[in-house]
Amino acid sequence: MDRIKLSTKNVSIEFPGVKALEDINFEVSTGEIRAVVGANGAGKSTLMKVLSGANPDYTGAVFLDEKEVELRTPVDAKKCGVQIVYQEVDTALFPNLTVAENIIQSDLVMDKGNALLNWNNVYKEGRKALDRLHISRERINERALVSKLSLADKQMVLIAKAIRRKCNFLILDEPTAPLSNQETKELFEVVNHLHKTENIAILFISHRLNEILEICESYTVMRNGKLIGTYKIEESTTTKEIVELMLGRTFEEAYKREEIPVGDTVFETKNLSEIDGRVNDINLYVKKGEILGIAGLVGAGKSELCKTLFGAYRSTGKIVLNGKELNLKNPASAVKNKLALVPEERRKEGVLVEESVSFNLSAASLEKFCNFSFIDKKKVKENAKNYIKSLNVSTPSINQLVKKLSGGNQQKVAVGKWLAADCEVYIFDEPTKGVDVGAKQDIFNLIHEIAKRGNAVIYATCENQELLALTDRIYVMYNGGISAELVTKDTNEDEIMYYSVGGKQTQGEVV
Structure with a gap:
């Protein structure tokens, strides 16, 4: 098959106070699967937005084969065969339209002359x-409403939509972040099919480096807005090698605290069940200064448990703080009782993306920044400056809108607002989802400091390595309940996985 090349020459972008891209010379040809990696803020998403027409203010040039093209709008990019599937699949689809209507939606925009x-x-x-995509009607019916689909199936709808028109270059932005292991495997089968059978170039952005080694043939490294190089993936390539290129220094991924x-025990539940059965008969406790892990596969009930503990879901049973039973009717009552939740979907639930960094950092404790009924802007500003410095938030200004920050920096803001609120129990739900290894280290340090202050921490994730590195004890969830309690220093990934898939723990195994 003939190969088509997409390339950039000296492409640069500058935002206020930030050189997002600097003289980028990048190229990719059809038939490749290429990863684009880098720490948050390295410029990889900015470059992909240039190629997909979402960043029109670039300088330099873009070429399709040897012909210069202007990619100033998404329509420009689509006409050149460049399509992108963003991480936030829900915001890219119309939930109340059918699958087929969503797939042909681009036709309605690009073929305006045909009204019938x-x-x-x-x-x-x-x-x-x-x-x-080899997706059967039994799995996804074209007449089904998109709102009824799983996240994985919504992603497949977006890919189907992307390849339906001319598609030579398909950009996948963090495609596996919301997926289970089985769903990731199914996605990889589709990616391999498009690459081998249809000669489509796949540009794969992911922080899960083991997946990059599995699916990609090469990887391009970006750092601080510059392109460091493009490297072949060999059998001997390791995640440690990629991390060192990303960060420009050696890095031990294992976190040592x-x-x-x-x-003493500060927080506990007794026979806690969510009213609609999403979590059942949960008995757990966490002590002052302790980091308690919640393990389990996607769908095991981790997020549902976190939201139940925070009063977002109605429940039966008891939630006890410092010996006093709480009546958590809603999240507002949880906040009043000094409970904090950093949710998995940070853009939807963890931060106010249309507000500034300074406002977000005071949002959970506005009463601290008020004189009578007026907000003291000077206090808000000082609070923001202090937390931006202590949390190492990369932002050109305290007034920057949160939606313009990288994922890792958005997560730091989501945590920072609760630090300002001075809570007793901090609940983290998948806090490193979509976060690179550099920002992950910052978040680990932050959680460590929270525990060091004597607070109780609950840390829910399906990343077992993180649990082993960070926690003191681990509860493993399966099918909405707790299948095991483990002491972190005495367990390993194999044991966690055994209980995650339904293995039973005999009574008295944990002392």
Whole structure:
């Protein structure tokens, strides 16, 4: 098959106070699967947005083969065969339209002259696009409402939509972040099919380096807005090698923390069940200065447990803080009782993306920044400056909108707002999702400091290595309940996985 090359020459972008891209010379050809890696803020997403027409203010040039092209709008990019599937799949689809309507939606935008729709053709074209991905009608029916689909299936709809029109270059932004292991495997089968059978170039952005080694043939490293190099993935390539290129220094991924004295029990649940059955009969406790892990596969009930503990879901049973039973009717009552939740979906639930960094850092404790009924802007500003410095938030200004920060910096802001609120129990739900190894280290240090202050920490994640590195004890969840309690220093990944898939722990195994 003929190969088509997409390349950039001296492409640069400058935002206020930040050189996001500096003289980038990048190229990729159809038939490749290429990873683009770098720490948060390295410029990889900015470069991908240039290629997909979402960053029109670039300088330099973009070429399709040897012909210069202007990629100033997404329509420009699509006409050149460049399509992108963003990480936030929910915001990219119309939930109340059918699968087929979502798949052909670009036609309605790009073919404005044709005002009449043949509905049989709409469903026929939707089915044809799904068939190209080898997705059966039993799995995704083209007539189903998108709102009824799982995240993994919504992602497949977006990929079907992308390849339906001319697609030579498909950019996947953190595609596996919300997926289970099985769903990731199914995605990789689709990616391999598009690459081998249809000669499409796949540009794969991910912080999960083991996945990059599995699916990609090469990787391009970016750091501080510059392109460091492009490297072949060999059998001998390791994640440690990639991390060192990303950070420009050696990095030990294993997190080593000093021992923190653990005090009395500060928070516990007794026979806690969510009213609709999402979590069942949860008995757990966490002590002052302790970091308690919640392990389990995607769908095991970790997020549901975190939201139940925070009063977002109605429950039966008891939630006890410092010996006093709480009546958590909603998250507001949890906040009043000094509970904090940093949720998995940070852009939807953890931060106010349309507000500034300074406002977000005071949002959980506005009463501290008020004189009578007026907000003291000077106090808000000082608070923001202090936390930006202590949390190492990379932002050009305290007034920067949170939506313009990288994922890792958004997460630091999500944590920082609760530090200002001075809580007793901190609940983290997948806090490193979509975060690179550099920002991950900062978040680990931050959580360590929270525990060091004598607070109780609950840390829920499906990343077992993180649990082994960070926690004191681990509860493993399976099918909405707790299948095991483990002491971190005495366990390993194999044991956690055994209980994550339904293995039973005999009574009295944990002392």
